[in-house]
Amino acid sequence: MTTATSPTSELEHQDPEQFAVEDEWGPAVSHHKAPFEVGDVFFYAVLISLFFGSLHLYGERFWAYVLATYPKPVIILGGTFIVSEVGFWFWVSLLAVLDLYQFPKSFWRYKIQPLKVPTWDWYTKALWVVLQNQFLVGVPTGLLLYKLMEWRGNPIGMELPTVMDLAKESIGFLIIEELGFYYGHRLLHHPRLYKRIHKQHHLYTAPIGIAAIYCHPIEHFICNLSPLLLGPVVMNSHILTLWLWITIGQTNAINSHCGFHLPLFPSPLAHDYHHEVFNKNFGPIGILDWLHGTSGSREMTLEKKKLREATQAKIKAKNEQVKQE
Numbered sequence: 001m002t003t004a005t006s007p008t009s010e011l012e013h014q015d016p017e018q019f020a021v022e023d024e025w026g027p028a029v030s031h032h033k034a035p036f037e038v039g040d041v042f043f044y045a046v047l048i049s050l051f052f053g054s055l056h057l058y059g060e061r062f063w064a065y066v067l068a069t070y071p072k073p074v075i076i077l078g079g080t081f082i083v084s085e086v087g088f089w090f091w092v093s094l095l096a097v098l099d100l101y102q103f104p105k106s107f108w109r110y111k112i113q114p115l116k117v118p119t120w121d122w123y124t125k126a127l128w129v130v131l132q133n134q135f136l137v138g139v140p141t142g143l144l145l146y147k148l149m150e151w152r153g154n155p156i157g158m159e160l161p162t163v164m165d166l167a168k169e170s171i172g173f174l175i176i177e178e179l180g181f182y183y184g185h186r187l188l189h190h191p192r193l194y195k196r197i198h199k200q201h202h203l204y205t206a207p208i209g210i211a212a213i214y215c216h217p218i219e220h221f222i223c224n225l226s227p228l229l230l231g232p233v234v235m236n237s238h239i240l241t242l243w244l245w246i247t248i249g250q251t252n253a254i255n256s257h258c259g260f261h262l263p264l265f266p267s268p269l270a271h272d273y274h275h276e277v278f279n280k281n282f283g284p285i286g287i288l289d290w291l292h293g294t295s296g297s298r299e300m301t302l303e304k305k306k307l308r309e310a311t312q313a314k315i316k317a318k319n320e321q322v323k324q325e
């Protein structure tokens with residue numbers, strides 16, 4: 001078992017069986033899995049309000065202009081690509097400033113694993129793989145998505161999506177995301193697949209935002225893209241709803257890997273803990289983890305550790321008592 005009590009920027013693969021359970025965790029923040037924290041509700045409420053607010057104000061004019069100016073493939077393929085790229089690099093650049101220049105310094109009090117300090121190396125290592133995944137996996141998947149959405153109906157209808165549409169469709173999105181990501185991810189933790197595919201993503205035991213899609217191309221397709229994009233296909237969503245859902249899903253993935261539990265942001269603790277210990281919190285929401293008994297938190301692990309130590313001490317004391325008798 002490795003122990004780290006001073007800051008480190010080491011980036012090397014750890015054996016899933018050898019994870020460290022420290023008593024010194026840095027700042028006292030709650031690490032319990034709470035699927036619906038204040039930050040979750042606040043963050044998504046703001047994002048969804050901004051979306052529907054601007055749709056209400058400018059939506060009709062904007063959409064009429066887009067439909068009149070661009071051909072269908074450009075709207076679906078080009079629009080989806082732009083939304084994905086802008087959303088990804090917006091958050092990742094802000095987090096890079098926070099990680100590498102420690103700006104704003106006050107946010108560092110929210111660092112989840114404060115003893116592991118990200119460096120430029122962590123970023124440059126991820127960059128090439130991330131670009132490969134975005135272009136070599138993301139673009140062909142976009143083409144497939146285009147075909148599937150066209151087959152399901154007309155994703156660029158004149159009528160704009162409403163909050164009620166989103167409320168109904170998001171039930172399907174969330175179910176497909178939870179099922180697809182949880183079981184896909186668990187499958188990738190099978191020893192054979194882990195070594196060949198998923199080990200790459202687990203290089204970062206204290207993840208950073210850009211590492212959200214630092215992974216094998218097969219993993220990117222199975223775990224990241226398919227569960228996210230299949231929902232809007234199945235629910236026959238409007239392309240604008242798909243763009244909102246991609247923004248939510250991508251922001252959530254980056255936030256889950258960002259390494260900071262910032263106020264009013266969704267809690268990244270569950271997935272951060274997965275990177276640290278490998279065998280807990282496989283799912284994005286937590287329902288299947290709860291069902292399969294794979295939920296975990298530092299408190300639960302430390303609790304187990306204390307319980308084990310207490311039991312061992314009791315056995316030892318009993319053995320010594322027997323010896324004396």
Ligand SMILES: [Zn+2]
Pocket residue numbers: 201207212257271275
């Ligand atoms: Zn991850």
Ligand SMILES: [Zn+2]
Pocket residue numbers: 185189198202274278
């Ligand atoms: Zn994993």
